[in-house]
Amino acid sequence: DTAVSQTPKYLVTQMGNDKSIKCEQNLGHDTMYWYKQDSKKFLKIMFSYNNKELIINETVPNRFSPKSPDKAHLNLHINSLELGDSAVYFCASSQEMGGEQFFGPGTRLTVL
Amino acid sequence: SQQGEEDPQALSIQEGENATMNCSYKTSINNLQWYRQNSGRGLVHLILIRSNEREKHSGRLRVTLDTSKKSSSLLITASRAADTASYFCATDDLIGSQGNLIFGKGTKLSVKP
Numbered sequence: 552d553t554a555v556s557q558t559p560k561y562l563v564t565q566m567g568n569d570k571s572i573k574c575e576q577n578l579g580h581d582t583m584y585w586y587k588q589d590s591k592k593f594l595k596i597m598f599s600y601n602n603k604e605l606i607i608n609e610t611v612p613n614r615f616s617p618k619s620p621d622k623a624h625l626n627l628h629i630n631s632l633e634l635g636d637s638a639v640y641f642c643a644s645s646q647e648m649g650g651e652q653f654f655g656p657g658t659r660l661t662v663l
Numbered sequence: 664s665q666q667g668e669e670d671p672q673a674l675s676i677q678e679g680e681n682a683t684m685n686c687s688y689k690t691s692i693n694n695l696q697w698y699r700q701n702s703g704r705g706l707v708h709l710i711l712i713r714s715n716e717r718e719k720h721s722g723r724l725r726v727t728l729d730t731s732k733k734s735s736s737l738l739i740t741a742s743r744a745a746d747t748a749s750y751f752c753a754t755d756d757l758i759g760s761q762g763n764l765i766f767g768k769g770t771k772l773s774v775k776p
Contacts, residue, residue, distance in 0.1 A: 555705075584763070591768070592704075592749060592768065592769050592771075593766075593768055594699075594751065594766040594769075595766075596763045596765070597764075599762075599763050608763075616774075641705055641706070643705075644705075648762035648763070649693055649694065649755030649762045649764065650711075651708045651711055652696075652708060652764060653708070654705035654706045654707070655705050656704060657703075657704070657705050
């Protein structure tokens with residue numbers, strides 16, 4: 552069974568569109584995260600979500616918004632997509648903040 | 664802000680040799696972690712070392728932590744071709760990132776058979 556899953560694996564879309572990436576974890580973890588990995592492999596935290604508390608990286612544009620329907624899911628919504636949003640987005644989860652994280656397989660987003 | 668900085672950026676060795684990667688960080692931490700990322704895949708946790716520990720082993724991995732120098736090293740002994748991957752250190756910057764992990768830029772390891 553996959554611990555942290557993301558869909559879709561690949562997403563190709565036009566500038567200006569709105570898209571969502573879904574993430575689910577079956578580990579019973581309390582905290583979930585979204586990361587962006589750029590073409591140079593630099594991994595940047597975007598959001599962390601713990602017990603309904605959202606911590607936002609202040610550098611993330613407000614076009615990005617996480618939504619958590621329940622503890623096992625943290626979806627990422629992106630409005631008005633821009634070329635610079637092209638990257639690989641990773642979802643992750645952990646039992647506690649600062650602890651070992653389990654990553655999903657990633658979603659490669661390409662904005663044309 | 665960038666917390667961990669790995670060194671070297673890239674490392675190429677022959678199978679059977681040891682590989683050493685270093686990581687430096689800037690602030691106080693509770694723990695430091697190392698992750699591996701195979702090409703096109705998500706990160707996989709390798710080992711966590713707490714700030715009150717100096718050395719930790721896991722199989723062929725050996726991690727050291729020097730909090731006075733704010734640095735850590737990851738040693739992979741008797742490397743295999745399957746160890747080819749990027750390796751990242753991550754720290755929990757308690758002040759700047761509210762407990763979130765901050766990842767370094769990674770070391771790309773290539774192990775030639």
